[in-house]
Amino acid sequence: MKLPNIIKTHCPHCNAHTEHDVRLDKRSKEGAMKKGRRKYEAIKRGYGGSPRTPKKDVYKVGKRPVLILTCKVCNKKHQRAYHARTKKRTEIE
Numbered sequence: 001m002k003l004p005n006i007i008k009t010h011c012p013h014c015n016a017h018t019e020h021d022v023r024l025d026k027r028s029k030e031g032a033m034k035k036g037r038r039k040y041e042a043i044k045r046g047y048g049g050s051p052r053t054p055k056k057d058v059y060k061v062g063k064r065p066v067l068i069l070t071c072k073v074c075n076k077k078h079q080r081a082y083h084a085r086t087k088k089r090t091e092i093e
């Protein structure tokens with residue numbers, strides 16, 4: 001899928017519609033010291049097994065890219081939830 005280089009959308013910092021530079025990124029690695037991860041490790045400790053059923057290996061074709069939008073007015077970045085799974089490579093024109 002092809003995406004435009006510049007998107008005009010809402011900036012939460014300026015609270016207005018401004019032009020944004022679009023950049024593609026992957027999901028960042030999960031932090032080891034986040035609250036959910038610490039709680040999960042605490043539950044797994046000691047007697048008894050895992051509270052969640054283990055995930056099966058599934059071959060997934062589609063990727064879920066993350067859009068990083070940089071506001072041209074305030075230069076702050078925010079993410080756009082990009083829900084579509086794409087089989088073809090996502091690229092920016």
Ligand SMILES: [Zn+2]
Binds near residue numbers: 014015073074075
């Ligand atoms: Zn802004």
